[in-house]
Amino acid sequence: xKVAFTSDxxxxxxxxxxxxxxxxxxxxxxxxxxxxxxxxxxxxFAELFECDVDVFLVSTGTAANVLSLSAxxxxxxxxxxxxxxxxxxxxxxxxxFYTNGARLIGIEGADAKIDPIALKHSIHQKLGDVHSxxxxxxxxxxxxxxxxxxxxxxxxxxxxxxxxxxxxVHMDGARFANALVSLGCTPAEMTWKAGVDILSFGATKNGVxxxxxxxxxxxxxxKDLGFLRKRGGHxxxxxxxxxxxxxxxxxxxxxxxxxxxxxSMMALLQDGLKTVPGVTINTPAQANxxxxxxxxxxxxxxxxxxxxFYTGRWAEGVIRLVTSFRTPKEGVEAFIESARNFAxxxx
Ligand SMILES: *Cc1c(COP(=O)(O)O)cnc(C)c1O
Numbered sequence: 331x332k333v334a335f336t337s338d339x340x341x342x343x344x345x346x347x348x349x350x351x352x353x354x355x356x357x358x359x360x361x362x363x364x365x366x367x368x369x370x371x372x373x374x375f376a377e378l379f380e381c382d383v384d385v386f387l388v389s390t391g392t393a394a395n396v397l398s399l400s401a402x403x404x405x406x407x408x409x410x411x412x413x414x415x416x417x418x419x420x421x422x423x424x425x426x427f428y429t430n431g432a433r434l435i436g437i438e439g440a441d442a443k444i445d446p447i448a449l450k451h452s453i454h455q456k457l458g459d460v461h462s463x464x465x466x467x468x469x470x471x472x473x474x475x476x477x478x479x480x481x482x483x484x485x486x487x488x489x490x491x492x493x494x495x496x497x498x499v500h501m502d503g504a505r506f507a508n509a510l511v512s513l514g515c516t517p518a519e520m521t522w523k524a525g526v527d528i529l530s531f532g533a534t535k536n537g538v539x540x541x542x543x544x545x546x547x548x549x550x551x552x553k554d555l556g557f558l559r560k561r562g563g564h565x566x567x568x569x570x571x572x573x574x575x576x577x578x579x580x581x582x583x584x585x586x587x588x589x590x591x592x593x594s595m596m597a598l599l600q601d602g603l604k605t606v607p608g609v610t611i612n613t614p615a616q617a618n619x620x621x622x623x624x625x626x627x628x629x630x631x632x633x634x635x636x637x638x639f640y641t642g643r644w645a646e647g648v649i650r651l652v653t654s655f656r657t658p659k660e661g662v663e664a665f666i667e668s669a670r671n672f673a674x675x676x677x
Contacts, residue, residue, distance in 0.1 A: 333661025334638035335599075337535075338505070338592060338618060338654040342500035344537040347578045351539065354574030356557045362565055363387070373581045375531075380518045384552035386544040389563045391504045392421045394530035394542040396428035399467060400558050401528065401551045402498045405430035409454055409500075414475045416502060428562055432462045441613055442474035444489040454493050455463040468492040472520065476612075477619030479512060482524055489525025489543055498551060504532035504542075507589035508617035514645030522547035537588040537655045538575040553583055588655030591643045592618040593651035595662050602666030607673040612648065623647045624669070631672045637665055 334340055342348075352524030359365035374387045388394050395417055399409050410427065411417050416426055425434050435450055438443035449468065456462035470488055472480055482489070489499045501521060503509070506529070510520055521529050527548035533541050544559075546552040561566050566572055581586050596618045603609045603622060612621040621644075624632075629641055629649060641649040653662070 332636035333658060333665060335651040335653065335657075336626035336638050336640060337652045339535050340497065341537075341654040341656040343539040343575070344578070344584060344588060346581070346584060347538050349576050350574040350578035351571055356572050359570050361569065363569040363573075365570045365573070365583070367570040367577060370541070371573045371576045371580075374577065376515050379545065379547070380516070381523065381547065382549075382550065384546040384555070386546070386555050386559055387566070387569060387576065388542055388544065388559065389540040389566065389572060391502075391530060391532055391534065391542050392424050393562070393564045394426045394532075394544050395421060395469075395500070395502055397555065397562055397564065398500045398528045398530055398544050398556055399425055399432070399469065400428045400430075400562070401555050402467035402500060403429050403432040404466060405432055406464060407467055408435045408463035408466060410432045410435050410437050410444070410449060410469045411469040411516065412436065412442050412446065413438055413443050414472065414476070415469070415471050416475060416504065417469055417471075419475075428558075432466065435463075442471070442476040443478060443480055443484060444468075444470060444488055449488060450491045453491070453497070461660040465497060467498050467500060469500040469502060469503040469556070471574050472509045473617045473619060474570060475663045476621055477615045477617060478613055479509050479616040482513065482515060482519060485520070485524040485526070493525060498527040498548060501526045501529045503529050505617060505619075506532050507536045507585045508593055511586055511589045512593055512617045518613060521545075527551055530554070533576060533579045533585070536585060536592065538579050541572040541575040541579075544577060572623060588616065589618075592653045592655050592657065595657040595659065596620060598649075598659065599651060599662045599666065602662070603669065606666065606669045609669065609673075618653045622649060622651070624649060625676075627676060628669060628672050632668060635668050637668070642657070
C-alpha cells in the first residue's frame with residue numbers, strides 16, 4: 331500500500347464534517363454570520379477556551395494569520411516572527427497587503443522557535459526612532475515550521491518579553507490540535523493563560539474542508555476585526571456552511587481524535603525510521619511533522635516505489651514527512667519497511 335506524506339492538507343475532510351455541511355445546506359438562514367450556526371461556534375469556542383472570546387471565521391489559514399496581524403499593527407509597525415515561519419516564507423506578501431505595509435522581521439532561534447533573548451534585542455533596536463519600523467506585535471507558530479513545539483514555559487518566555495514592551499502576541503495554530511494533544515495541556519493553558527492575545531485556530535489541515543477561526547482573547551483587538559475581514563474580502567455570505575464545519579470539528583472531540591491519530595502515526599513513523607541505517611532525524615517530531623536526512627539513493631528508491639513527500643527544497647538528502655488524520659498505519663509500516671529493505675542492501 332502506497333502512502334503520501336507530502337502534507338496534512340492532501341487529505342480531504344472528515345466524513346462528519348461533510349455530513350454537517352450537507353445538513354446545514356437545508357433551508358434558509360440569515361447571511362454573513364447572522365445565523366445560529368455561527369453563534370454556536372462562538373459559544374463552543376468560549377467553552378473550549380474557558381473564557382469569553384470573539385471569533386471570526388475565514389476560509390484559509392493565510393487569511394486568519396494576516397487578518398490577525400492587521401488588527402495588531404499600524405502600517406509603520408513591524409511584526410516579529412521566526413525567520414523560518416510560514417508567515418514570512420509561505421504567505422506571499424499577504425502580510426504586507428493586509429497590514430497596509432507593516433514589515434515582518436525574522437528572529438532566529440533553534441528548532442524554528444523564537445529565541446526570547448534575540449527577540450528582546452530586536453525589539454529594543456531603534457525603539458522610538460522615527461526612521462525605523464516600530465515593533466508592534468509578535469507572532470509564534472505552534473506547531474513550528476520544522477515540527478517542534480514550544481513548551482508552555484517557552485511560550486511564556488516569549489509573551490513575557492512582548493508584554494514587557496506592551497506588544498500583543500499572535501499564535502499561528504495551523505496545527506493547533508496536533509500541538510495541544512502532544513503537550514497534553516488545556517487549550518486555555520496553551521493560549522491566553524500563557525499570554526497569547528489572538529489565535530489562528532487551524533482546522534483545515536486536521537479534517538475540515540475550508541474553515542479556520544480567528545479566536546480573540548484580548549477584547550481590545552477584536553474591535554476592528556469585523557471591518558478588516560469585510561474589507562479584506564473574507565466575510566463569507568453563506569457563513570453557516572463554514573460554521574457547520576467548525577461545529578462538526580468541535581463536536582465529540584473530532585479535533586482531538588483526528589490529531590491523536592496523526593500524531594500517533596508520526597510517532598510510529600519516527601520510531602521506525604530511527605532504526606533504519608543511514609537515516610538521521612534532523613528535528614525530533616513532537617507532533618505530526620518530521621524532517622530527516624536520508625542517503626539520496628534511498629530517497630530515489632522510496633519515490634520510485636510510489637511514496638510521496640517533499641524533498642529538494644532543503645539541503646541535499648533532507649525530506650519532510652507529514653502525517654494526517656487519515657494516514658493509514660499499514661502505509662507507515664510499509665514505508666519504513668521499504669526504507670529498511672533498501673538500507674540493508676545498500677547502505
Ligand atoms: C498551512 C499553514 C498555514 C495556512 O495556510 P493556508 O494554505 O493559507 O491555509 C498557516 N501556517 C502554517 C504554519 C501552516 O502550516
